[in-house]
Amino acid sequence: MTPPSYTGLTWDHPRGYNALAQAARTIAPLHGLSIEWDRQLLDGFESHPIAELCARYDLVVLDHPHVGEAVEAACLTSLEEVFEPRVLAAIATAAIGPCLSSYCYGGRHWALPLDAAAQVVAWRPDLIDTPPDTWGEVERAAGASSFALSLAGPHAILNLLSIVAAFGRPPAEQEPDVLLDEEMGTRALELLARLYAKANRPLLQANPIDILEHMGRHDDAAFCPLIYGYVNYASRRPARHQLAFADAPAAVPGGRRGSTLGGTGIGISRRTKVTPELVMHLSWLLGEAAQLSFIPDHDGQPSFRRAWTDDRINRRWGNFYRATVATLETAYVRPRYRGWIAFQTEASDRIRAALAEHRSPRGTVRELNHLHRNSIGDRQL
Numbered sequence: 001m002t003p004p005s006y007t008g009l010t011w012d013h014p015r016g017y018n019a020l021a022q023a024a025r026t027i028a029p030l031h032g033l034s035i036e037w038d039r040q041l042l043d044g045f046e047s048h049p050i051a052e053l054c055a056r057y058d059l060v061v062l063d064h065p066h067v068g069e070a071v072e073a074a075c076l077t078s079l080e081e082v083f084e085p086r087v088l089a090a091i092a093t094a095a096i097g098p099c100l101s102s103y104c105y106g107g108r109h110w111a112l113p114l115d116a117a118a119q120v121v122a123w124r125p126d127l128i129d130t131p132p133d134t135w136g137e138v139e140r141a142a143g144a145s146s147f148a149l150s151l152a153g154p155h156a157i158l159n160l161l162s163i164v165a166a167f168g169r170p171p172a173e174q175e176p177d178v179l180l181d182e183e184m185g186t187r188a189l190e191l192l193a194r195l196y197a198k199a200n201r202p203l204l205q206a207n208p209i210d211i212l213e214h215m216g217r218h219d220d221a222a223f224c225p226l227i228y229g230y231v232n233y234a235s236r237r238p239a240r241h242q243l244a245f246a247d248a249p250a251a252v253p254g255g256r257r258g259s260t261l262g263g264t265g266i267g268i269s270r271r272t273k274v275t276p277e278l279v280m281h282l283s284w285l286l287g288e289a290a291q292l293s294f295i296p297d298h299d300g301q302p303s304f305r306r307a308w309t310d311d312r313i314n315r316r317w318g319n320f321y322r323a324t325v326a327t328l329e330t331a332y333v334r335p336r337y338r339g340w341i342a343f344q345t346e347a348s349d350r351i352r353a354a355l356a357e358h359r360s361p362r363g364t365v366r367e368l369n370h371l372h373r374n375s376i377g378d379r380q381l
Contacts, residue, residue: 004034004273005034006033007037008038008059009039014299015232016115016264023281023298027281033281038057050075059268060076061264062111063265065344067105067336075269078109088100088109100113101333112266112267113286114285115264115303118263119248119260120229121249127219132225138225141222143198146219148199148206148223159192164181165256165260166248166249171334179335189361193361196356226258234318235316257331260333261332291307296313308321340375347371350371
């Protein structure tokens with residue numbers, strides 16, 4: 001009898017692909033099914049319309065801000081339709097920070113939290129003695145060392161959201177239709193403008209992967225104060241200097257780490273015929289054996305809290321997990337309504353223009369709030 005066969009799409013990086021591909025080769029046959037994983041570039045992962053991907057694939061690795069778009073397009077199957085409540089409850093307990101809840105929209109969950117990430121500090125221990133711990137320390141370090149800012153793609157607005165969260169006013173939490181508190185948003189954008197004037201110029205156009213690759217091979221960026229953490233760069237490899245990672249900067253010592261949640265989840269497209277074999281395999285990927293061993297041993301970045309504090313995993317990966325676990329636990333979850341992806345693209349373009357052209361920070365914050373309000377319309381938040 002031919003085993004059920006599925007196709008999946010993930011993103012083209014060892015962290016996004018290697019563990020899934022290896023599990024498809026070695027574990028899926030034991031579960032009685034066949035899975036083939038395709039890959040797309042990071043830029044497509046961040047912006048490609050989710051409905052188009054779900055029309056072509058059974059399983060789609062997605063970023064949680066796509067959830068509102070996917071729900072309105074009715075292209076995903078909710079986890080509540082597939083898994084027993086006890087399974088979802090176990091995952092909720094095991095997952096670090098808001099990893100599972102970030103995929104909740106309209107009272108249901110729409111993806112399994114395979115991978116956990118947030119913006120943290122990346123730094124070169126051979127170039128600076130310690131990473132900056134507060135935004136004041138970031139500014140002082142920026143005056144003494146060369147450094148990078150991650151502002152390409154959606155990351156300009158994500159930086160701004162994170163700094164505002166560190167300043168004590170998490171975006172859109174008190175008033176969902178007001179993205180940025182005007183005073184805090186202005187203060188955060190003024191900080192970004194001061195850093196922008198001193199940052200490594202070519203790297204302003206680089207995505208996080210390219211920045212980390214560059215930092216590992218060249219000496220003109222001693223740190224990046226806010227960049228999505230990639231465990232793959234926390235160990236020395238040929239022709240690469242050692243990178244280290246630390247918690248995202250706080251506004252004051254001991255304050256909240258200002259960081260916007262990233263990571264990825266596995267969504268099940270509406271077109272998929274869900275079999276017991278598929279449920280078994282997905283349950284295994286979100287079980288302890290995979291999260292504490294198989295995934296980190298194959299370049300993945302697990303979502304289980306225990307993995308982030310595990311001694312063996314931290315020894316293997318340069319203490320990446322333990323050094324950034326506090327950031328993951330309190331990471332800010334951005335809005336997920338349909339239209340958010342388009343908003344964060346436009347908002348990032350406006351922030352980069354404002355920085356390059358020395359536009360008024362307060363005026364830019366007002367523009368961003370107006371753009372956000374228009375992008376919401378009458379939609380559910």
